[in-house]
Amino acid sequence: MSGYDNSSRFRSVLTFEAEPAAVRDLRRGVRGQLAEWYLSAVVEEAELVVSELAANVIKHVGRGTTATLVLEVAGDRLRIELHDENYRVPVLKSVACADEDGRGLHLLAGMAADWGTLLTATGKSVWCELPAVPGEQCRRVRRAEAALAGYRRDTGAPPPLPGRSVRFLEESATSLIADLLHWVTARGGDPDGLLDRAQMHYEADVA
Numbered sequence: 001m002s003g004y005d006n007s008s009r010f011r012s013v014l015t016f017e018a019e020p021a022a023v024r025d026l027r028r029g030v031r032g033q034l035a036e037w038y039l040s041a042v043v044e045e046a047e048l049v050v051s052e053l054a055a056n057v058i059k060h061v062g063r064g065t066t067a068t069l070v071l072e073v074a075g076d077r078l079r080i081e082l083h084d085e086n087y088r089v090p091v092l093k094s095v096a097c098a099d100e101d102g103r104g105l106h107l108l109a110g111m112a113a114d115w116g117t118l119l120t121a122t123g124k125s126v127w128c129e130l131p132a133v134p135g136e137q138c139r140r141v142r143r144a145e146a147a148l149a150g151y152r153r154d155t156g157a158p159p160p161l162p163g164r165s166v167r168f169l170e171e172s173a174t175s176l177i178a179d180l181l182h183w184v185t186a187r188g189g190d191p192d193g194l195l196d197r198a199q200m201h202y203e204a205d206v207a
Contacts, residue, residue, distance in 0.1 A: 010037060010073035018057045018065040018084075026050050026069060033071055034078075038141065042078055042132045045111055046071075052107055053082040053126055061086040077113065078132035085123040140205070151176045 012033050016022045027047045034043050050069060057067050061084050070081040090105055108115050108128050115128035152172050181191040 012071045014069045014071075016054075016067060016069065018054065018061065018067050019063055020058065023051055023054045023058075026054055030069075030071065037073060039073070039078060039132050042130050045130050046078060046080060049080055049108060049111060049128055049130070050082075053080070056090065056126070057082065057084050060088070060090070073132060076132060077129040079127060079129045081125050081127040083120065083123065083125045087119060087123055089117045089119065089124055090126065148173055148176060151179075 012029075014026065014029055016026060027050060030046050030050050031043050034040060034046060054067070054069070057065055061067075065084055065086075067085075068083040070079075070083070072079045072081075108126075111130065112128035113131050115126075118125045118127065148169060152169075155172070155175070157172055181194065184191050184194050
């Protein structure tokens with residue numbers, strides 16, 4: 001795989017050359033990315049979809065072709081797109097039991113909540129969406145990220161640098177927690193008790 005773009009927390013872009021070895025790398029990359037997004041429950045389906053889409057590029061577009069895989073979480077769906085530089089759009093056809101070709105799209109249509117094709121300025125995209133209901137831990141992470149993004153925007157903090165996002169954001173997270181403690185104190189609350197209760201909730205969630 002020759003490229004990676006993580007411009008959004010829940011969007012991943014992988015550029016690769018259509019070779020059999022690259023399919024294995026893609027599956028590994030998908031598995032790791034979905035684990036990071038707390039979507040391990042949909043890994044098997046996603047790996048299978050990605051394998052079929054990449055195999056179709058190798059077979060019908062050509063080995064060595066440059067292609068791009070896009071993973072994106074939107075609501076309760078995982079969207080998988082595979083872009084290549086060929087304008088020929090695949091068509092879902094009837095497949096007989098003895099046929100060896102044409103099964104990939106049927107598999108895609110059977111597994112996906114929705115799927116389709118799209119012509120682009122440089123070729124085409126074949127996409128599908130899988131149900132991806134996140135667990136409670138993932139929901140908490142997303143809520144925290146949304147709150148932290150708003151806090152950073154209000155304080156005028158610069159955007160995080162690529163490759164340093166977690167450590168870079170910890171300083172802002174610390175400031176946000178400190179502000180919350182000031183807020184509790186200003187209203188007659190107990191900041192130490194708040195921290196203790198938050199720690200207890202956290203430990204109960206990850207146990």
